[in-house]
Amino acid sequence: xxxxxxxxxxxxxxxxxxxxxxxxxxxxxxxxxxxxxxxxxxxxxxxxxxxxxxxxxxxxxxxxxxxxxxxxxxxxxxxxxxxxxxxxxxxxxxxxxxxxxxxxxxxxxxxxxxxxxxxxxxxxxxxxxxxxxxxxxxx
Numbered sequence: 001x002x003x004x005x006x007x008x009x010x011x012x013x014x015x016x017x018x019x020x021x022x023x024x025x026x027x028x029x030x031x032x033x034x035x036x037x038x039x040x041x042x043x044x045x046x047x048x049x050x051x052x053x054x055x056x057x058x059x060x061x062x063x064x065x066x067x068x069x070x071x072x073x074x075x076x077x078x079x080x081x082x083x084x085x086x087x088x089x090x091x092x093x094x095x096x097x098x099x100x101x102x103x104x105x106x107x108x109x110x111x112x113x114x115x116x117x118x119x120x121x122x123x124x125x126x127x128x129x130x131x132x133x134x135x136x137x138x139x
Contacts, residue, residue, distance in 0.1 A: 001013055003016060003090055003093070003094065004094075005094050005097050005098060005101075006098065009049065009101075011042065011047075011049060015042060015043065015047060015049075016040060016041070016042055017040070017041040017042075018038055018039070018040055018041075018086060019038070019039045019041065020035040020036070020037065020038055020039075020082060021035055021037045021039065022034070022035050022036070022037065023035075023036045023037040023077035023080075024037075024077065034082075035082065036077060036079070036080055036081065036082045036085055037075060037076070037077035037085060038075065038076055038077075038082060038085040038086045038088075038089050039073060039074065039075040039089070040072075040073070040074045040075075040089045040090065040093055041071050041072070041073050042071065042072045042093070043069075043070065043071050043072075044058060044059065044066065044070050044071065044072055045069070045070030045071075046070075050101075054101060057100060057101065057103075058072075058097065058100045058101065061099065061100035062096060062097075062100050065096070072093075074089050074092055074093050074096070075089065076088040076089040076092065
């Protein structure tokens, strides 16, 4: 089943690899024989879906999930069900990839208005006068 990230970006199931393993922690007899942890692997370097700029952005933002070979690895073992862990890891992957691909807005340089400058200087003068009036020599 293909994984839809957004309208114009869908990762084919052939590019995604799911590996199951035993979860850590307590679970009794059931934990010793069931593989409920799901690890999602996606080869970022060899994908045709993203351009070089997008790849470098994803590489930079998701560097903690990236292996030396350029494969993104995400795991989930929060649930006791393999099916729920798989949907959980897919959802997390979508969120992370969307956040990594988002282009930040460029900051517009702005300067304070004349009224704001006047207000700032007025307050500054007021504070200065208040401190000047604290002179104890006059007493």
